[in-house]
Amino acid sequence: MKLLLTYFLIILFLLTSCNKKPPLKESEAVQTSENEFKYSKIIDLTHEFSEETVYWVTAKKFKLDTVFNGHTDKGFFYSAYNFSTAEHGGTHIDAPIHFSENSETVDQIPLKNLIGQAIKIDVSKKAISNPDYQISVEDLTNWETEQQMQIPNGSIVLLQTGFSNFYPNPIKYLGTDQRGEDAVKLLHFPGLSPEASEWLVKNRNIHAIGIDTASIDYGQSQHFGSHVNLMSQNISAFENLTNLNELPNTGFYIVALPMKIKGGSGAPLRIVALLN
Amino acid sequence: MKLLLTYFLIILFLLTSCNKKPPLKESEAVQTSENEFKYSKIIDLTHEFSEETVYWVTAKKFKLDTVFNGHTDKGFFYSAYNFSTAEHGGTHIDAPIHFSENSETVDQIPLKNLIGQAIKIDVSKKAISNPDYQISVEDLTNWETEQQMQIPNGSIVLLQTGFSNFYPNPIKYLGTDQRGEDAVKLLHFPGLSPEASEWLVKNRNIHAIGIDTASIDYGQSQHFGSHVNLMSQNISAFENLTNLNELPNTGFYIVALPMKIKGGSGAPLRIVALLN
Numbered sequence: 001m002k003l004l005l006t007y008f009l010i011i012l013f014l015l016t017s018c019n020k021k022p023p024l025k026e027s028e029a030v031q032t033s034e035n036e037f038k039y040s041k042i043i044d045l046t047h048e049f050s051e052e053t054v055y056w057v058t059a060k061k062f063k064l065d066t067v068f069n070g071h072t073d074k075g076f077f078y079s080a081y082n083f084s085t086a087e088h089g090g091t092h093i094d095a096p097i098h099f100s101e102n103s104e105t106v107d108q109i110p111l112k113n114l115i116g117q118a119i120k121i122d123v124s125k126k127a128i129s130n131p132d133y134q135i136s137v138e139d140l141t142n143w144e145t146e147q148q149m150q151i152p153n154g155s156i157v158l159l160q161t162g163f164s165n166f167y168p169n170p171i172k173y174l175g176t177d178q179r180g181e182d183a184v185k186l187l188h189f190p191g192l193s194p195e196a197s198e199w200l201v202k203n204r205n206i207h208a209i210g211i212d213t214a215s216i217d218y219g220q221s222q223h224f225g226s227h228v229n230l231m232s233q234n235i236s237a238f239e240n241l242t243n244l245n246e247l248p249n250t251g252f253y254i255v256a257l258p259m260k261i262k263g264g265s266g267a268p269l270r271i272v273a274l275l276n
Numbered sequence: 277m278k279l280l281l282t283y284f285l286i287i288l289f290l291l292t293s294c295n296k297k298p299p300l301k302e303s304e305a306v307q308t309s310e311n312e313f314k315y316s317k318i319i320d321l322t323h324e325f326s327e328e329t330v331y332w333v334t335a336k337k338f339k340l341d342t343v344f345n346g347h348t349d350k351g352f353f354y355s356a357y358n359f360s361t362a363e364h365g366g367t368h369i370d371a372p373i374h375f376s377e378n379s380e381t382v383d384q385i386p387l388k389n390l391i392g393q394a395i396k397i398d399v400s401k402k403a404i405s406n407p408d409y410q411i412s413v414e415d416l417t418n419w420e421t422e423q424q425m426q427i428p429n430g431s432i433v434l435l436q437t438g439f440s441n442f443y444p445n446p447i448k449y450l451g452t453d454q455r456g457e458d459a460v461k462l463l464h465f466p467g468l469s470p471e472a473s474e475w476l477v478k479n480r481n482i483h484a485i486g487i488d489t490a491s492i493d494y495g496q497s498q499h500f501g502s503h504v505n506l507m508s509q510n511i512s513a514f515e516n517l518t519n520l521n522e523l524p525n526t527g528f529y530i531v532a533l534p535m536k537i538k539g540g541s542g543a544p545l546r547i548v549a550l551l552n
Binding site: 035036038039040042044046047048049050059060064067069074075076077078079080081082083084085086087088091097098099100101107111112115222223224227228255257258259260261262263264265266268270271272274 | 377
C-alpha cells in the first residue's frame, strides 16, 4: 500500500510537471513579439513619384529632369535623372519638427519607431462618403473592443479611410484641383480628430501613425491639432499611404524608411508591410 | 502486482511523451531561415543628405531650400523645405536600368530583392591603402573558404573597403575635390572588378550588391563593366554605404528601401541592417 501511494504520488508529480513550461522572462517575451518578423508576403504601401503625384495645394510638385538617356560613345547604355520636390508630397513622412519646434528632425527619428509591429483601424465605411469625416475617440475604442485588445505598446497605427481609391484624382482625393493659397479652404478629405490624437497620446504608447489621405488632420483643419498633439510627443505621421485594404487589423509589421535629410521636416517615404 | 505494473507503464508513457516535440515541417524550416527576422539591433548604413553629401564629380548636388520655419499667425510652429538632387548621390541605389536599357527602373525592382538575408565581404585590409583596388574573384572565393559556405542563394552582398572612413572628404573619398568632366579621370577609389562581378552573376544567385564607395566600379573605370554585368541581370547596386564595420560576415538582414521614382534610374536609399 505504501508502494502504491508512492507510485500515485510520482504519477501526480509527472502529470503536473509535464504540462508546465518554464515561465517566459519578460524581456524575452518583449523581444520575441517586437523584434521578430516572420513573413510570407511584402506589401508596398507607397505611391510612386511622378508628374501625377499629389501635393498639398501650396507645395512644389515633383519634377524629374533627364541628364542622359541612351548609348554613350564608349558603347554602354546609360540613364540618369535629377529631381526636385517638396518634402511633403506623395507618400511621405512628417517628422515631428514639422509642427513642433523642439522635436525630432527626419534624420533624428529613432529607427525603432519606424520598424515594428503595426495595427490597422479601418474607418472607411464612415469616411469614404464623408470627406469631412474626423476619426473619433470612439472609433479607436470600438476597434479595441472588437479586437479584444488595447492598441499595443510601441505599435505603428495605420488609419484606413479608403481615400487612396481616389488617388491621384485631385478633386476626389483632396476636394479640389485648384492650387495656391486660395485653394486651402477648398480641401476636403478625412483625418484624425484632435480629440482622438490627444486620447492616443495620453492613453496609449504608439511609435508612429499613418493614413491614406494627404494629411493626418482633415482637409478643413485650421489649426492642425493632431499634427501638434502627435509631433510634440515625437510621434511621426506617414501620409498618402496606399494598399491599406490589403492589410489585416493586427499581426503584421511595418518598415517605414524615409530619405535621410539632415535637418529635414519630412521626406519622401518608402513604406512596406510584412505579412504572415 | 497487476496494478503496480499498470502504474509503471503509465509512468514510462508519461516520461517518454513529456520530452517529445512535434517534428518541424520542411517548408516551415525554409520559411524560418529566409523570411524571418529576429533582431536585437538596428544599424543605419545610410549617410545623411546635406550640403556635404558626396556626389559624382559631374552630378547635381543636394540642395535644401526653406519654405517656412517659425511660428505662424495662427499660433502653431511650422517648418517645411523643398529639395533638389541628382538621383545618384549620397547613399543611393543604382536601379538596373542605370546601365542596362531593358532592365528594371527603380520603381520596378521587386521588394523581395531589397529585403532579406545578407553577407559582408571585408576587403578593407587590402583596399584601404590602395584607392585603385579592385575586388577580385579570389576575394570572393577566399571569403567562401573562410566562412565554409557559398554566398547564399538570394542574398544581398555588401562589400567593405573601409573607404566610408574618409566620407565626406572628397580628396580622400573620391581622389579629388575638383568637379566637372575633367575631374572624372582623377577619381580614385576601390570597386568590384568586372571579372568578379561576372563570376558572381554566372556562379552565384544574389539579389543585390552594396559597397562603401561612390560606385560599384572602381574610380578609374572607363567602361563600368561591373555595372553592366550586374544590371543586365537586374541586380541593383547600393552605393556610398556606411557603418559596414559594425556588421558581422553572415547572419544579418538588410532592408533597403529607395524612394519610389516612376521610371527612375536610381534614387536616394535608406538602408538598414537588422542584427541578432
